[in-house]
Every structure is written in structure tokens, then in C-alpha cells.
Amino acid sequence: MTTSFLQVLLSLAAGIGLIVLLTVRFRVHAFFALFLACFVVGLGVQLSFADIINTMKDGFGHILRNLGFIIMLGTMLGVILEYTGATRVMAAAILKIVGEKRAAAAMGITGFIVGLPIFCDSGYIVLSGLNRSVARRSGASILVMSVSLAAGLYAVHCLIPPHPGATAAAGIIGADIGKLILTGALVAIPAAVAGCWWAAFMGKRIPVADNSEDHEPEELPDTPAWKAFLPIILPIVLIAMGAFTDLKKGGGVLHVLGDPVIALAVGVLLAFYTGKDWKRAAVSHLMTEAAEKAGGILVIIGAGGAFGAILATTKIGDHFSSSLQLGHIGIIFPFLLAVLLKTAQGSSTVAIITAAFIIQPLLPVLGLDSDMGRLLCMLALGGGSMMVSHANDAYFWVISKFSGLEMNPMLKVYSGATIIMGVVTFAIVYVLSIFML
Secondary structure, three states, X not given: OOOOHHHHHHHHHHHHHHHHHHHHHOOOOHHHHHHHHHHHHHHHOOOOHHHHHHHHXXXXXXXXXXXXXXXXXXXXXXXHHHHHOHHHHHHHHHHHHHOXXXXXXXXXXXXXXXXXXXXXXXXXXXXXXXXXXXXXXXXXXXXXXXXXXXXXXXXXXXXXXXXXXXXXXXXXXXXOHHHHXXXXXXXXXXXXXXXXXXXXXXXXXXXXXXOOOXXXXXXXXXXXXXXXXXXXXXXXXXXXXXXXXXXXXXXXXXXXXXXXXXXXXXXXXXXXXXXXXOOHHHHHHHHHHHHHHHHHHHHHHHHHHHHHHHHHHOOHHHHHHHHXXXXXXXXXXXXXXXXXXXXXXXXXXXXXXXXXXXXXXXXHHHOOOOHHHHHXXXXXXXXHOOOOOOOOOHHHHHHHHHHOOOHHXXXXXXXXXXXXXXXXXXXXXXXHHHHHO
């Protein structure tokens, strides 16, 4: 049964509108919002209930088959490093090197490194006590310190696997995850620097009191700094080697070790090495916590896969390519689409996954249907998913609550920083696209 472009467009708009309405207005979990959106779009393009359900099952299973282990192991790595105090050891080591006079920069660097295996909201909560302590000791503004830390965490969260949005979108677009980790890290550095610069520039102009609850600083574990960093650094090195070795040309061992699943598993084993006197109950608790945390993410990604499978049945790519001239837009389109979805509904993960499913069939039309094109498309989606973080974003409120910051300075400094970060990311991607596409 054929459907018109207008019918497809209206169905897509209704599906996305429902996701935004349910998640923002009624605070419905993203899984159920995506689940219901599948039926809205499917019925809108005249699919039967049986076809909708079977398509959703296929999409759900396909995305989890490709990404489930990566997200589970990445979550486990972060949970162990948080439990053993390795994250605080890394933060203290960075602060010692950079110095308290550059305390805000130290927190930005800490956020960037700690954020590689840990989701941004968890990382912020873990480091918030250290952030407050350093701010008071150095006399730096709590607003500048908090936004600098948040920017470092946020840059890697939006751009680099194993974070769920970037991981899922890479699977959808068909980008190489190993190469995305490397290039994403390089692009995330200027994005984080831009966010920290805005925090220093704007934050110093807004006087705020430290209204956060006073806590005694936690005692650092006696783990050596190198041991704390090793579970993060070694998997990245393995993935880097694996991404640029060919199994058919003698790179067998490195290629296998560089598989993100194997590399992250090595990181998890090394993370256990950062703790001492492990007891069965503690290990069991951490595994349960990681499984529960990853489970909440995986159901969202699975529902996103189901939604994407429904979109694929509408042949949205063919409709767009025959009705609109998208070829001259190129890399701009995925960025703007992710910006729209992020700003409207708040979740970077939902924004980048939804945008990736819409973009995937359009890659040939946009001139991005190549290995480099997919990689740059992923970075553009990541940059778009940064902006604009405001009151409908859970991370916005984590920063506000744990730093004791009011809405007004948060909007001026933190939300402003996410705009700067997104623009800087896209500017880099756009320049790269000129020379590499």
C-alpha cells in the first residue's frame, strides 16, 4: 500500500509530537512514549496492528543484539570505579597537577576523563562533594566550578561510546564505534574547553552564594593514580589499535582485543583491581546495580530501535529524496534535527537516537553514505544533542540541586555553555566535512 509524502510527514510529526508531549508534559518514561509513537506512525501510514507489532519486535531485537553488551559493560565499568573511589583519586591527581589556582580547569578536565566510562549525571553526583570542597578552598565561584565540571562530563556523554545515545546512534547510522571513540574524543576536547570558557566568562559576572548542603569531604582511598586511570586508558588504547587493524592483514589479536566489547570487559576486570578486600556481597551488589541501571537504558534504546523499524517501513528516505532537495544541506541537516529534538524534549539520548533513525535512510541524499560521512554525521548528531539543555533536561536539575544553584544563573551560564559547545562541535565537523567528503 503506497502512502503520500504528506501522509508520511504528518505521521512522523504526530509520532515525534507525542514523544515530546508525553515525556515533557506528563513525565512518561521514554520507553512508553516511544512504544506508543510506533503505533501512531504505523497506523498513520496504514500498517496493520500485526505488521506494527512484528516490525517493532524486529527493530527492538536488532538494536539490542548490536549494542547490549557494550552498554552493559560500560555501565559496569562506571559503577565499579564509582564504588572504589577511583573517580575521586583521578580527580585529586588532576587537581594536584593543574593546581588550585586553575581549579575550574581542573574540574573540567576531571569531568572529561571521569565522564568517559560514567554517565554525566552519575559522574556529577559522585564529584559534586569534591567540587564544592575545591571551590571553597580555592575561593573560586561555585557557579564557574560547577558548570566547568558539568561541561567536561557533558561533552563526552553526547559524543563518545559507550554512552547510550552515541552508541545506539552509531549502530543505527552504521558508523565504526572504535573510530567514533577516537574522533569523538578529539572533537569533545574543544567542545569541553568552549563550555569551560563560557563558564569562566559568564559565571564570574553573576555573583552566587554556595547554597549546597555542607558535607564532610570523603577520605580518598589509597589507590595509586595510575591504577585508577588504567581501566579507562587501556580500553581506549585497545579500541584505537583495533579500529585501525585489519583482521585479514595480520591484525588478528589486536583486532579481537580492540573490539569494544572485549576492550570494555578488560576495563571491567582492571576496575576490580582498583579496590581491595572484595567480598561476595559487594560484588553481587555492584553487578545488580549495573544491570538495573543498564536495563533502564537498554529498554529506551530497544524502544528506539522499534520506532526506527517503523520509520523504515514508511520509506521516509525515498519520500524526502523525491520531494525535497536535501543534497545541498548535507551535514547541517542531522545537526539541526538533533537540536530540535533535544531542545523540545530534553533527553540527549532520545534526541540522538530518534534523529539517527530519521537520518539513516537519507544518508545517500545528504552525501553522507560513506565511512567518513557516517562518522561525521554521528559527530553532527552528537553536537546537536548537546543543545539546548534547559529545564526539561534531568541533568540540568542534577547540576542545580547538587550545586545549590538557582534557575536564573543556570539558564544564563549552563544552558549558554551547552549552546556554545554544540556550535563549536558543529563548526569543527563542518570544516572536516569540507576537506574529507
